[in-house]
Amino acid sequence: MSPSRPKLCDKKLKSAEIKLLKILHKIDNMKLSNSYISRLMLPECKKPFISETFNQNITFYYLGIAVLIIIFTYWWIYPSFASERCTLEIPSTALTLFRPPEDCSMCDSVSQVARLGNLTPEEFERRFAYSPTPVIVTDATRHWKAIKEFNFNFFADFYRNGKMGNKINECFFFAYKSGLRSLGEVLSMDAARANLSGAPWYVGWSTCYDEETRRLRQYYDRPYFLPRTAESDTIDWIFMGGPGQGAHMHVDSVRRVSWQAQVRGRKRWQLAPPPECLYTCRALTLTVHPGEILVVDTNRWYHMTHVLPGDLSITIGAEYD
Known part of the structure; x- marks a missing residue:
């Protein structure tokens, strides 16, 4: 494997992390409710490999799943991530995504x-x-x-x-x-x-x-x-x-x-x-x-x-x- 491969993956991962955090912070600053976000529609995509189901309403929970994937991927690649406080701070609005479901x-x-x-x-x-x-x-x-x-x-x-x-x-x-x-x-x-x-x-x-x-x-x-x-x-x-x-x-x-x-x-x-x-x-x-x-x-x-x-x-x- 090329020695530049890990650096490339790291760069792409960090870029995705920054973009996602910008989205979450905008949501937090605008104080948008989960119900409002759940009614937002994805723009139509003409690429043939993307399913038409992605044109339906997307819920805020999908965004939470993306955050979790980034966090755990980063954690897996860099174990020291777990010991560094506030490396990735989640906005308060996003915290509700990770609460357990209620009875x-x-x-x-x-x-x-x-x-x-x-x-x-x-x-x-x-x-x-x-x-x-x-x-x-x-x-x-x-x-x-x-x-x-x-x-x-x-x-x-x-x-x-x-x-x-x-x-x-x-x-x-x-x-x-x-x-x-x-x-x-x-x-x-x-x-x-x-x-x-x-x-x-x-x-x-x-x-x-x-x-x-x-x-x-x-x-x-x-x-x-x-x-x-x-x-x-x-x-x-x-x-x-x-x-x-x-x-x-x-x-x-x-x-x-x-x-x-x-x-x-x-x-x-x-x-x-x-x-x-x-x-x-x-x-x-x-x-x-x-x-x-x-x-x-x-x-x-x-x-x-x-x-x-x-x-x-x-x-x-x-x-x-």
């Missing part, structure tokens, strides 16, 4: 989201804690200081003047469509935009410092209905923004089930079953009001949020095991 019994009997109060930890554990069935608990934030004190100015002062302590987790920031690049930019925006009179915005971030989490949790308690043996994560999530904004349809890749407390404003949630269950399960639409907590497995339910007209929306969330 549709998770949602086939769910037709609405119950609103309940005065739940004991035992009843919550038996009915909802580790079940894919979502529920809204209406009375879990009655004594939270956050209900009265959390607003834009609270967080601006909290992060500008408070001590954050030691970093204990990775820090996450979600800009969505706001155009803001960091939490610092959010909290230093002009007064008109902060008061929802300027350009619309909606963002999310995670706590990642020990003092930050400890100080914030002085304003809200562990929800009373959680199982007594359940342990909360050290990360809390905050989502904040104005009417008309929210998160696009997606599914999470977090480790556990989560609770989402609506501290201010009203937020409409749309829950959709995974694609393999679309003909078995129903999509759900619900509104979470101030003081209510939604418990939902966002790793299994696809979800989209929309802040309703009125006040600034602030949501605090956390995972539990």
Whole structure:
């Protein structure tokens, strides 16, 4: 075999890898849904050796198969690939391609989201804690200081003047469509935009410092209905923004089930079953009001949020095991 053959194969493989990553990143940046991509048509090809079936709708799963082939081929040719972190980083949109299919019994009997109060930890554990069935608990934030004190100015002062302590987790920031690049930019925006009179915005971030989490949790308690043996994560999530904004349809890749407390404003949630269950399960639409907590497995339910007209929306969330 010619010694130039491996180099030629390597060059072609790398070129294909770069082209595919460009496609995936464009899909991720444009926030195209899987359902939209599945309706795209391949251009007609006049080459006789290509089957006519390639002119039919192509699903996003085929693109995922191509990614897997490239990854494993590269891995096989270069074993050191496995030990190099972030050599090939997959965009977040493509990650959903590699999740295992769901058993549709998770949602086939769910037709609405119950609103309940005065739940004991035992009843919550038996009915909802580790079940894919979502529920809204209406009375879990009655004594939270956050209900009265959390607003834009609270967080601006909290992060500008408070001590954050030691970093204990990775820090996450979600800009969505706001155009803001960091939490610092959010909290230093002009007064008109902060008061929802300027350009619309909606963002999310995670706590990642020990003092930050400890100080914030002085304003809200562990929800009373959680199982007594359940342990909360050290990360809390905050989502904040104005009417008309929210998160696009997606599914999470977090480790556990989560609770989402609506501290201010009203937020409409749309829950959709995974694609393999679309003909078995129903999509759900619900509104979470101030003081209510939604418990939902966002790793299994696809979800989209929309802040309703009125006040600034602030949501605090956390995972539990």
